Amino acid sequence: MADAAKPIEPIHQFQISDIFHIGTFGGDGTAGSGVSIAFTNSALFMALTVGAVGLFLIWGSARRAIVPGRMQLMVEMTYEFIANMVRSTSGQAGMRFFPLVAALFMFVLFANLLGMFPYFFTVTSQLIITVLLALIVFFTVIIYGFYKNGPKFLKIFAPSGIPWYAIWLVTPIEVISFLSRPVSHSLRLWGNMLAGHIVLKVFGGMVVAMLGAGAWGLASVLPLGMAVALTGLEFLVAALQAYVFAVLTCVYLNDALHPGH
Amino acid sequence: MSRGFRLASEFAAAIIVGAGLGYLIDMFLPTRPWGLVVLLLLGFAAGVTNVVRATREMNEATAVPADTPALRDDEDE
Numbered sequence: 001m002a003d004a005a006k007p008i009e010p011i012h013q014f015q016i017s018d019i020f021h022i023g024t025f026g027g028d029g030t031a032g033s034g035v036s037i038a039f040t041n042s043a044l045f046m047a048l049t050v051g052a053v054g055l056f057l058i059w060g061s062a063r064r065a066i067v068p069g070r071m072q073l074m075v076e077m078t079y080e081f082i083a084n085m086v087r088s089t090s091g092q093a094g095m096r097f098f099p100l101v102a103a104l105f106m107f108v109l110f111a112n113l114l115g116m117f118p119y120f121f122t123v124t125s126q127l128i129i130t131v132l133l134a135l136i137v138f139f140t141v142i143i144y145g146f147y148k149n150g151p152k153f154l155k156i157f158a159p160s161g162i163p164w165y166a167i168w169l170v171t172p173i174e175v176i177s178f179l180s181r182p183v184s185h186s187l188r189l190w191g192n193m194l195a196g197h198i199v200l201k202v203f204g205g206m207v208v209a210m211l212g213a214g215a216w217g218l219a220s221v222l223p224l225g226m227a228v229a230l231t232g233l234e235f236l237v238a239a240l241q242a243y244v245f246a247v248l249t250c251v252y253l254n255d256a257l258h259p260g261h
Numbered sequence: 262m263s264r265g266f267r268l269a270s271e272f273a274a275a276i277i278v279g280a281g282l283g284y285l286i287d288m289f290l291p292t293r294p295w296g297l298v299v300l301l302l303l304g305f306a307a308g309v310t311n312v313v314r315a316t317r318e319m320n321e322a323t324a325v326p327a328d329t330p331a332l333r334d335d336e337d338e
Contacts, residue, residue, distance in 0.1 A: 176279045176300070184274030186310070188267060217278035240263050251318065 005242035010201035014125055014194070016040050045121045049111045056110075063092040078106075082246070089250035090257055097253050100140065104133060105246035112193060116231070124241075125193040127186070134186035145256035156259040185248055188254050192241045196234045209229075271311040276311060279304015 010149045018038035026034040043218045060075030068076055082102045108124060115122025123129055143154040157174040158167055210220035283300030287293040 089276050172300075172303050173307045173310055176275055176304050178280065178283070180271075180275040180278040180304075180307060180311065183278055184270045187274060188270045191270070192263075192266065206327060237263070244267065 010198045010205060013121070013197060013201060014127075016042050019044060041121045042123060042126060044105050045111070045114060045123050046129075049107060049114055049123060052114065053106045057106075085243075085247060086250055089247060090254035093257050094250060094253060097250075099139075100137075101246055101249050101253075104137070104249055105242055108133070108189065108245050109239065109242035112242055113235075115193065115197065116234060116238060122193055122197055124189055126195055127190045130186040130190040131182070133189075133245070134182040135184065137252055138182040141252050141256040144253075144260060148256065150261055153256070153259050156255050181252060185245070185252075189241050189245050192237055196230070196237050200227060200230055200234060203230060268312050268315055269313050272308040276301065276304045279307060284307050295307035 008189055014147060020039050022037045024034045024036050056071075057075055060071040061070055065072060079102075082105055082142040083095070083098060086098050086101055090097070111129075115125065116216055145156075149155075156178065157171050158175070159170065162170050165234060203226045206223035207220045207227065210223065211217045276285035279300045279302075280297065282304075286296035286300065290296065
């Protein structure tokens with residue numbers, strides 16, 4: 001069997017561990033009281049993600065050649081891709097949110113892809129991170145919607161063309177539908193990343209367990225093949241979920257720009 | 262697969278939010294259990310609305326252009 005001190009646990013990869021302690025806030029000084037703030041592995045990989053995005057963009061745009069090199073071409077294609085996505089879903093007026101959408105897309109994409117390295121921590125598999133990203137979009141929509149449209153923003157809760165006797169039923173439904181956006185927005189990204197990584201770990205664990213079980217070792221090529229295939233699928237999911245997250249951000253921001261469907 | 266997951270999460274999220282709101286209302290108002298019951302049903306309706314909207318968006322995103330020539334139908338000959 002595998003090392004008895006280290007059982008094969010598919011969930012272990014999501015554990016948050018402190019790298020170094022920063023300080024304790026509040027509490028009465030006894031051990032275990034107050035809020036402990038520490039630089040965790042999650043924080044480390046968020047910093048790495050931001051660093052990787054920054055390095056990619058700065059390195060790619062450093063030469064500023066008229067005929068772009070390979071790195072510059074990748075950066076330019078990334079820009080064009082995000083800009084087209086923003087324009088096609090929320091129109092030219094949506095381009096004022098380009099920095100927000102681009103930052104979210106690049107952060108999620110790089111966090112997902114960094115998570116594909118063995119032994120790396122997947123930032124987007126933590127619910128708190130995806131909820132925070134979704135809430136940023138949610139409050140941006142509310143604040144900018146009221147700032148730009150004033151009370152007319154409330155028209156998103158009462159679609160045009162609804163007869164007066166149906167409005168009392170439609171409005172609560174629309175309110176719940178609006179409130180459910182950050183939930184589905186964050187759950188989707190989190191669920192995909194969490195599930196994918198657990199499945200990968202389970203199949204990986206099967207290979208190890210079967211190799212340790214004598215004659216069954218021959219059959220361990222089957223889960224190994226699954227793990228290889230799923231790795232490919234996970235790369236697709238990583239890119240696709242970043243795209244879906246960014247597209248939905250644009251769709252929601254479109255409501256802030258043009259309320260009332 | 263991601264499309265199905267998107268629709269499922271849109272539907273589930275609306276029901277979760279509806280049930281949560283109903284539960285909160287029941288906690289602060291003496292309406293138990295009607296707040297939960299009514300808002301759960303409204304959440305279901307909102308979920309269906311979400312799914313219909315998401316499907317329409319997906320259909321628009323992959324719509325066939327209007328100037329696409331129609332394929333010849335063998336039945337006509």
